[in-house]
Structures are given as C-alpha cells and as structure tokens.
Amino acid sequence: MSVKEIVVLPGDGIGPEVTKEALNILETVCKRHGHQLKTKSYAFGGASIDQFGRPLTQETIDACKDASAVLLGAVGGEQWNNEPKDKRPEAALLGIRKELDLYANLRPIKTYDSLIHASPLKPEIVSGVDIMIVRELTGGIYFGRPRLIEKTETGERGVDTKVYTTEEIERVTHTAFETAAKRNRRVTSVDKSNVLDASRLWRQVVIESASQWPEIELNHMLVDNCAMQLVRDPSQFDVILTGNMFGDILSDEASMITGSIGMLPSASIGKEYAMYEPVHGSAPDIAGQNKANPLATIASVALMCRHSLDMPDAAQEIEEAIETTLQDGFRTGDIASGDPDEYLVSTTEMGSAVLKHLNPDLQPGTFL
C-alpha cells in the first residue's frame, strides 16, 4: 500500500463544489487499488484574499511542492475584480503555475457518443473528435513585461508584452511531439507569425525542433484560421501546439465540440510537479446552486491517476465510469438536451452517479 498525498486548492465559486465530487471519486479508486489517500486543502485565490489578504501564500506553495499532485478547482469572482492586478484571485493561478514551473497544459477534447446532441454543432461535425491541445502555460503575454497602465497627455495607455524564448518554445514542443507520438502522430502548431515576432520565433523553433521526430507530421496554422477550422472540421486535428493565450481561447471554443466547458479536464505538467484543473472558471452565475457539472474535475482526477499517481487502471476506470454515467442519461443543465430519456441532475447527484460505477457497495439509485 502506498500513500498518495494530494494538495487541494478548491478556490472560488463552483471550485469547492466540483473538487468535492472529484475527491470522493479519488478516495474511492485509491481504496479500491489499496492506496491510502491523504488530502490537505488550502485557501486559494479569492478565498485566500479573504483569509490572508493575498491570493497565494508561501505555505500553499510549499505544500504543493511537497505533494504527489495538486488538484485545483477554479478562482475568481466579481467581489475581487477591483483588487490591484497582483492581488486578484487570477494572480494565484498564474503564480502557482509559475512557482511549480508547469509549462505544459494538456487539454484533451474528446466527444462522448452519448453527448453528440449536446453540442451546438452538427452531429456529423463533432462525432469522433479527439484532439489534444498542448498549451504553453508559463510564458507569453500573460507573463511578459512591461505590463502596465499609465497616464498620457491625452488619457491613458495600457501595455502587455508577449515574450517567448527559444527554451520556452523548445520544451513545450517536446511535450507536444511526445504526446503526438502516443496518438495519431500529427502536430498542428498554431501561431500568428504573419504579424507577431514572438510567433515568428515560435514557428522557427518548432520547425527546428521537429527534426527530432521525423515520424510525426507537422503543419502550421494561423490562430484566426484555427479558430474557424475547429468549428468547420475539428476531426482534422490530432495535437494542437500553441502559446498561452491562444491555447486559453481555442480550448474554450473547442469545449463546445464536447457539449460544454464543464466537460473539459486538464493536466498542467512541469519537470518536477503537476497540477490538475478543469478548463472552466469559477462560474459565478451558477455558484452555490449545486448546478455545476463536476465531470471536468472528475476527469482531471483521472489524468492525475495516470500521470502523477502511477494508477493507470484507476484512470481508465474513472473515464469508463464517466462514459457509463452519460450513457445512463445523467445530465447537469449545461449538457442537457431535453431528451425524455435524460435525467437532469445536480452537481452532487452527478458525482454520486459516477461514484456508483466505481463503488459496488453503493446501491443503484442511492442518491435519487
């Protein structure tokens, strides 16, 4: 038996609601596979501002570095929007990614057959889609300096800076190609090299690095075209490799191929540490109402089992349990299509429905 020590950063809004469901699942699979799960939660983002006056504390950073893996919910909310930029909840998220050097964010976009009608796109467009977005996570315009708003003679001027170095591009390219080698061996690198110098360097370094993987097909696409192609013909993509902001935007867009942003998990990986986080934010519009879809966070725990906890069987079991739960017809509001065979369920009910497939001791219908 081994002990799996997990740090949990529930964060704000729906963050605590979805992490709670995911932890129930993690605890169950750990037990099932003879491991002991130890978790410790830390206030993070807005919750940390309220408790400690800052979004991310040194104690939290140290705890994350000592853990086998980190599970994050989401941060942010209207009440903290007027804080100075380094005191906003989002600064905790950018801060922990940087502190742990989590430079590659893997965002799988895979359609479930039973959710084909939940997507606003036509069934023949979304059927069979299986994309992995590899997003650079610790560089680019979210981190570049200078970054400021300053007075001018006529008003004000806001500045952000997009910076990428050779090393930053090389290491995330490595992740993308290694990922593609285990999939369908195609990488589409997405940039804006017709306008931006940082993107011109991006393309050049990707081309140079690609020579290490002659068996992998590489093509390049400008980001505006990619946004369009994701809706026109998403099946053309295998691995999409892109920078921080482009990856952020394209993955929210791509989530609708699956039916909802509430379905997309992610793994943020570095050389030493890893953090698992749903792609969505704190969803203040549904927070505290037991309405959020917990499947993105539950699927993130599956990624954690595979990549950090050496529990690949558990990962597969969780993924199969999600699939079966959807086949059974359970739907939170975001993925409901109004079909009479569906059961509209809450966050906790969805979590229990998945759990039921992993824990034979639970009676069918326990939560209903």
Ligand SMILES: NC(=O)C1=CN([C@@H]2O[C@H](COP(=O)(O)OP(=O)(O)OC[C@H]3O[C@@H](n4cnc5c(N)ncnc54)[C@H](O)[C@@H]3O)[C@@H](O)[C@H]2O)C=CC1
């Ligand atoms: N990783 C993180 O912590 C992120 C934090 N944010 C923060 O979250 C706050 C809200 O941002 P938004 O732009 O509204 O993005 P959001 O992703 O929180 O919500 C966008 C829309 O999707 C819905 N949604 C999101 N997750 C859902 C789920 N699990 N189940 C069902 N519906 C779901 C929401 O109800 C909302 O209508 C902001 O403060 C933002 O900065 C935004 C994105 C990522």
Ligand SMILES: CC(C)CC(=O)C(=O)O
């Ligand atoms: C603070 C933002 C960069 C969070 C976000 O939208 C994301 O990482 O997807």
Ligand SMILES: [Mg+2]
């Ligand atoms: Mg985002």
